[in-house]
Every structure is written in C-alpha cells, then in structure tokens.
Amino acid sequence: MSRALLICGATGKQGGAVIANLLKEKTNFEFLAVTRNANSPSAQALLAKSPEKIKLVQGDLDNPTALFQAAQALTPNVPIHGVFSVQAAIGSNAELSQGKALIDAAVAAKVTHFVYSSVDRHGADSPNTPTDIPHFRNKHLIEQHLIAKTAGTATTWTILRPVAFMENLTDNFFGRVFATSWKMAVKDKPLQLVAVSDIGFFGAQAFLKPEEYAGRGVSLAGDELTIEQAVKVMKEKTGCEMGWANRLFCSVLMWSMKDFGLMFKWFYDVGYGADIQALRKVNPGMKDFGTWLETESDFRKGKGGK
C-alpha cells in the first residue's frame, strides 16, 4: 500500500529537494505537493518530474485544515503518513501562525512523522539561541510547539536546521547583494553554507528512516569558508568572478530590513555551528562550496561558468 507525504514548499527549494531525493529511491511514497497555484509554471514543472507519483494540492498555509482536506480528497484511500513543513522566506509575517497551525492540523490528522525545516542557531538549546532575530525566534517557537503538541501522540518529529543556502549565491542582483553583505558583515570570519540538495537528502532520510531520525534536531552544513576563500574557490572552479552589489545599498538594506541585518550581524558575532565532519559520515556526498559551484550553481559550465 502506498503512503502519502504532504510536502509544503514543494515548488520551492527545500520541498522540491526532498521530493527529488525521494524520487531517486524505490519507495511507496506518493507526494501531495502543496502550492498556492497548481497552474503556475513551477507547479507544472514539478508535476512533470513524476506525474504518476506527484499530485498537486492547491491550498494555502494560512488554512492548513482546508489544505489537509484538499490533500486527503486527492488520495481518499491513502492515509497522509508524513508532512514536510517549511514556511516562506524572510519577511513573512505569517510564519509563526502558519508553522504552528500546520503542526496542529497534522497532529489532528494523526500523521505518523512530521519533518520541520527550521534554521541552525548554533546549539538550538544553548544560551546562544538568538531571540532578537524575528525569523530565528519564530522558528524556535515553532520547534517548541512541535515538540509540545506531539508529546504523547502518534506523531513523531524531526527538525532539520540548515545554515545559509549556497543557492543564495545566484548569478543575479540577489546573489550579488548576498555576497556583498557577507563581505561587509562577516568580514574575515568563516560562514557555514549548505547546498539545498543536501537538505533534501536529510529530509528524505527522515521519512525513509524515522526510527533513526525521530526526536532529533539535525543542523546541516556542507562547508565553512570566508568570503575571501569563496571568491577564490569560485574563480578556480568556474572561472567566474564573484559579483558585487553597491555597498551603500547593502548597508541601507541591512539597516532597514531588520531581520536581514540582524542575521548578518549574528553571522559575525556567533555564527552557525553544524558539525560538517559528522554529517559527511552520514552523507559522504555532502557538497562543499566548490562541488556545488561545479554541479548545481548558476555558475557551472554551460550556465554562467566558462
């Protein structure tokens, strides 16, 4: 009998990567891929990856009860076994309410395993846990809600805590703003990075081996390097120069977008704390920055690279 996974953010980076990793495995999972618009190009591109295993669920995280009903209606005879939860990027005011309400709906639906993608906060339970960065605080509160709400229920959980995505370094204005903010704020200190495909690897593992991953928080990073080292690796691996944005613009952005600015300040003051060596033992294919540049980035050969 097949089992259904409700994948939030399925048309985005992390949800898409979880599905891509699970499609590589021989499993009986079918994917209920959440999107606000089933007709969008990204939703249709996702569906094309496996029309037999993927079903698009049109709905909104603002109303997870309706989302579960719509999902269950698509697979009336297949129980929703698992949920992958991720909320929209920085700037979403609804992150906390959406994250908590999805947990409530999953527990009510007696989902077996719930995987929540949060963020690394350098020892999430340590005094370093920052409380003045709104989206870090939201994720901390969602994690706590998940642990409290599932206690004594049939639902188990895994929390993934990725560091900054390598995918932030796009070959466009946003990538240049990220690189310049990194240079300005983190200076000569190293920053941990992770490839989204490796988040997908661990998201998939959590559903494939819940007995190994249930009740665990796993921080995810594949490399740790300074901006100076990143510039060098990019040149070596792709022939590309790191692109930069206007420094004044980045200063204004870090000052005016508090979440963004505080996060970069935290990168310098505290910084992520994932155990890359331990992760590589579990996933020897965990990508360092150079491998990601060569294989998955906008700068690889045939794309931006020479």
Ligand SMILES: NC(=O)c1ccc[n+]([C@@H]2O[C@H](COP(=O)([O-])OP(=O)(O)OC[C@H]3O[C@@H](n4cnc5c(N)ncnc54)[C@H](OP(=O)(O)O)[C@@H]3O)[C@@H](O)[C@H]2O)c1
């Ligand atoms: N970037 C980083 O370095 C980094 C590091 C650690 C953690 N994070 C966290 O990663 C999260 C973002 O994940 P991502 O980058 O994988 O996302 P993403 O690529 O930006 O995609 C966003 C996804 O969320 C869906 N979505 C947005 N609003 C929705 C709503 N109201 N209802 C249903 N679906 C909705 C979108 O689906 P449709 O458009 O199809 O509806 C899309 O699939 C954020 O919480 C961020 O804090 C980011």
